[in-house]
Amino acid sequence: MSVTLKAVKREDHARSTTRKLREGGQVPAVVYGKEKESKSIAVDSIELIKTVRDEGRNAIISLDIANDTPVDVMLHDYQLDAVKDELVHADFYIVNMAEEMDVAVAVRLEGEPTGVKDGGVLQQALYEVQVRAKPNQIPEEITVDISALDTGDILTVADLPKAANYEILDDTESTVVTILTPTTNDDVEGIDNEQGEPELVGEAQTERNED
Known part of the structure; x- marks a missing residue:
């Protein structure tokens, strides 16, 4: 629709x-x-x-x-x-509604990992994946429950939910989320500084002449 x-x-x-x-x-x-x-x-x-x-x-x-x-x-x-x-x-x-196309789809994390409750630090390495689907079957986002992740656990593209109406094109071994165990306060601060979420797919660019 x-x-x-x-x-x-x-x-x-x-x-x-x-x-x-x-x-x-x-x-x-x-x-x-x-x-x-x-x-x-x-x-x-x-x-x-x-x-x-x-x-x-x-x-x-x-x-x-x-x-x-x-x-x-x-x-x-x-x-x-x-x-x-x-x-x-x-x-x-x-778009041709009958033809598949490749687009970027956001990955949304759901739940609080067990490892984070125990003091670990969540590090998200992948905020979106490439998906192939017909235009009217492209998911708005791909949601994954990370509640069960413990300290040291890694969630990869292979662990993301599958569906018959779309295909995830990224390498299945690519890391999406890791639960890290910081050893010092400096480690915690360093991890936090690396976790800035990027802008949306098709990043907004500064003004260019399109007249």
Whole structure:
């Protein structure tokens, strides 16, 4: 099931026109796909952000382009203004609902490990995995229960939940989570400093000229 997002065609690519679009709450964007002609469009910034937050990064979006035929797309990439923290451009990829595609899917940990309760430190090495599935069968996230993990235990890609409608492409031996036993306070601080969670798939980049 897809969610609808309204869009308008963008004919004028002048910098002044693009700036006015952004000032009016619109985001200039491009729609493209395999053997498909690319189109320049604009969508409402708030509506796009709301759609991604409510439906997930891999949501199927029915792009309702004014005076044109709606198309099923996924948000492929986006750029942010690093200073204003505002959307400045978006790329939408036209999907074929009958064909499998490869996308990044977040890994969500559930539960408090036994080893952490006993003083161990959780270290997550992998925050997302590559998944192959048809567009309408892509999981929003892959959840794994880590409650039973004890100090010294390692959870790998092979331990992640399986499903018939998607395939995880990462090396099965890749480490997802480790429960470590720190020996000194310095070890604890070092581990904590290494655990910064990365930004979403298709990392937001600083503004680049897409006019």
